[in-house]
Amino acid sequence: MSCTTILVGKKASYDGSTLVARNDDSPSGSFMPKKFTVVTPDKQPKVYRSVISHVEIELPDNPLRYTSLPNAVDGEGIWAACGVNELNVSMTATETIASNERVLGADPLVVYSPAKGRKNTANYVPEKIGGIGEEDIVTIVLPYIKSAREGVIRLGELLSKYGTYEMNAIAFQDENEIWWLESIGGHHWMAKKVPDDCYVVAPNQLGLDSFDFEDAFNEQKNYLCSSDLKEFIDDNHLNLALYKAFNPRDTFGTHSDLDHIYNTPRAWVAQKYFNPNTSKWEGDDADYTPLSDNLPWCRIPERKITVEDIKWVLSNHYQHTPYDPYTNGAKELYRPIGISRTDVLALVQIRPYMPDALKAIKWIAFGSNVFNTFVGMYANITKTPKYLANTTGDVDSHNFYWASRLLGVIADAHFNRCLPNIDHYQTAVMSKNHELINRFDKEFENYLNNKETSGTLFCEKANEEIAKMLEEQTTKALNKVVYSASCLMKNSFSRSDA
Structure with missing residues (x-):
């Protein structure tokens, strides 16, 4: 799915909340109706079966209640998108990312293949079960975690065991921390805690630009990863650092012409909004342009960030630039953040100053963000209002x-x-x-x-x-x-x- 994610640490937000938001966008030429629901423990499956990959996963007992933004039309699976469980732990899944050919050759994606031929004949080939993906991840992780860190660990174990058929990034959030996990090839992954005073904009790219292996394999204060990630990098000659420090984006990511049309311009325009004076954004001597591959993964904003700021950025269509599709004679070069095929935007705000029952607010908007509005709902619920739950095809x-x-x-x-x-x-x-x-x-x-x-x-x-x-x-x-x-x-x- 082609999406845009924004993460805001508690010291960078206007009220001390952690803020995590994501546009859930359909592929070009399509969109999927969505609805706002709650999954109670009695509705959570004991054994989960993926519609896309046919993988079956036995789930733990005693799941937690959680909110969900699933597809309103049957046929493609649940696609829960974003949720908050009853312990005020949240996750959004997923931000589709990409990896380079060397990584995918070293650890291929686990892709489903249907059976071929007729059973009990010489040419019969049974189906090949695929790994997990965006359809599945919220459903098999969120009901079983008590913190953002636990979410990273559980998903990491599932990726290592079952693999994935696509490259994804996933955000986990509680009132204290935000963690960002990026999958690497079919079975590997790495995760980093968002600094409390920073924000992150993720536009369908593998974004991490630094990683501390010493911390990941010892104290694990700010970094986590696959248990064999260092060996995977060394055995497959993936580290491209010459003299400078290891850079995951260089090692695992992509720097294609498509990135410069589809991905980096979104990070550029978002950082330009949050840091208008910190860097020079336009002109021959610009620090960063829509084509820059070296935009920082996280930055300290020039002022504290509000819910309205995030909505504006995730609605952005390059207004006040030459690339605005609503301006006569605009250069329609770059994929806007606020695009026609957004299905749902969800922002979870976890407020540390409120009682547990009122801590989590789930802000929701459906359709194209240029024209829609956010609505904020309390997440500590067992049912949702009909107006947001009765979507059909x-x-x-x-x-x-x-x-x-x-x-x-x-x-x-x-x-x-x-x-x-x-x-x-x-x-x-x-x-x-x-x-x-x-x-x-x-x-x-x-x-x-x-x-x-x-x-x-x-x-x-x-x-x-x-x-x-x-x-x-x-x-x-x-x-x-x-x-x-x-x-x-x-x-x-x-x-x-x-």
Whole structure:
């Protein structure tokens, strides 16, 4: 999946929360309806079977409850995308990345092959089971971890045992830490803790640009990896460092022409937003350009980062640059972050200053981020509001996914005319959403004094009120955008009936 991820350490965020966000984008020419659900322990399988790779994995007992953003249409598997479990541990999976030919030759991907021929005949070849991938990873990891670090360790063990059929990067988050894991070939992996005062932008590239093997094989304070990673590198002559320190991006990653069209421009425009004055971004003497292979994996921002900052960056279409597709005569060279085929954007905010029952907020947006809005929901729940859960494969403006998709389709064709409607909608929803969360946060202590009211029930009732506001504002925005676009139809005529 072609996605963009942003990670923000707790000292770099506006309120001390860890923030992890990812655009879940479909391949070119397609999109997948999504919904917001909760998986309770009784709904978690005992044995998991992948639709794509046919791998079967026996899962541990006693799974935790967790939220999920699965496909709303059957046929391709679960694709849970992002979730928060009941211990306020979160993960988002996955950011598809790439590795070079030398790595893939040394540790090939574990790809499913269907059976050939007829059983009990001489030419019959049985199916070859594949490894794990994006379809599976949240479902087989998140219900069984109690910290971000545990998430890295569990997934690392699964990758080593079953392998993977694709290159992926995965973020794990709790209130204290964010960890970033990148798979290497079919069975290897490495992970690094995001520095608390930094942010990371990951645009479909293997991004780690430093790694401390001494720490990974001893204290494991900031680094973790496959148990045989050093031998794998040495045996296959993968380390390209001449005099400088080992660089995972050089060793395992790619530096192709496609990267310069599809990947690095997204990291460039995002870092340009968070660090406008730290580096020079344009001109002949620029420190970094859309073609730079040496953009830092993590950076200290020039100011603290908000939820709204992340939404803006993950909606970015190169506005205020020559590459904006909505500008006449634009050079359509680079793949924008805010693209038409985004299925869902999820940002998890884990707030260390709140009681456990209210720590995690899950911010969700469906469809193209240029035209949609975030909505923040409490994650400590056993059910989700119908407006976000009732998505099907049929277009229906009575759910948030399809209403968001319709807003984008209509407004995109009349961008300048509809932009004020979209801007007002996004501001209205976010303002009211913050207002409601602030109110519910303050009311929670009173609810705790009522022994008949659980924290989970409180959060569910709060989410229903937030969803009601969201539906009202989305319907209002859809009405305005339809009107604005209707007035610009090609078969209009200036004269009314005589």
